[in-house]
Amino acid sequence: MNTSNNSKYQETEIKIKEAFGRLAARKDIEKITVSDICTEANLHRTTFYGHYEDINALTVMIGYEQFQAFFDAFNQDGIWDFREGMRYQVEFYKRYQEIIRKHILTSNPSSGERKTNFIQNNILDKMGSQYKAAFHCDTDTEFYYHQVFFSSGLNSIIEQWVMGGCKESVDEITNIICKIFGFENEKRSKQQ
Numbered sequence: 001m002n003t004s005n006n007s008k009y010q011e012t013e014i015k016i017k018e019a020f021g022r023l024a025a026r027k028d029i030e031k032i033t034v035s036d037i038c039t040e041a042n043l044h045r046t047t048f049y050g051h052y053e054d055i056n057a058l059t060v061m062i063g064y065e066q067f068q069a070f071f072d073a074f075n076q077d078g079i080w081d082f083r084e085g086m087r088y089q090v091e092f093y094k095r096y097q098e099i100i101r102k103h104i105l106t107s108n109p110s111s112g113e114r115k116t117n118f119i120q121n122n123i124l125d126k127m128g129s130q131y132k133a134a135f136h137c138d139t140d141t142e143f144y145y146h147q148v149f150f151s152s153g154l155n156s157i158i159e160q161w162v163m164g165g166c167k168e169s170v171d172e173i174t175n176i177i178c179k180i181f182g183f184e185n186e187k188r189s190k191q192q
Contacts, residue, residue: 009051015042016041016048017062019040020037020040025099025102034049034054069088070085082134082178090170090177093162094166094170101163131143131146131147157177157180
């Protein structure tokens with residue numbers, strides 16, 4: 001029986017996600033098909049559908065897992081650590097810079113469409129109280145606009161860095177982000 005606790009099932013999950021990652025480095029994410037993934041991972045279509053309903057379900061799961069990893073980097077053993085969370089994210093962006101660069105180049109900002117930011121949509125549920133306390137947001141409205149500002153600013157920094165070839169080190173970019181957002185002298189603190 002295929003369940004998420006089955007080691008063969010878990011190995012297949014990894015194969016599917018790795019195949020998707022390799023494909024994303026070569027082609028537009030929106031153009032990746034189930035057939036592409038199955039060919040890349042050397043799997044049958046029925047195997048893919050035993051794991052995911054469609055490509056959208058796969059991308060949502062990958063996004064959720066990455067958000068969880070980001071969240072865990074900010075919250076280590078009950079400690080809010082902005083610098084460590086940012087460092088983890090910057091390392092992620094450097095590791096996947098080719099995919100991110102390709103995505104930046106193929107996105108169409110002039111269309112007026114704003115793609116939903118997965119992290120922005122989940123920040124309230126996962127770390128809203130820590131975020132509000134760290135950035136001194138007194139109301140939900142202030143929190144909403146602050147995280148829109150934060151996400152837009154962070155996205156712009158990462159975009160410039162990635163498109164410039166990641167010339168600055170991970171530590172340098174992390175320090176710049178921490179300084180911009182007022183965490184250059186941050187001390188780790190217990191969650192509220």
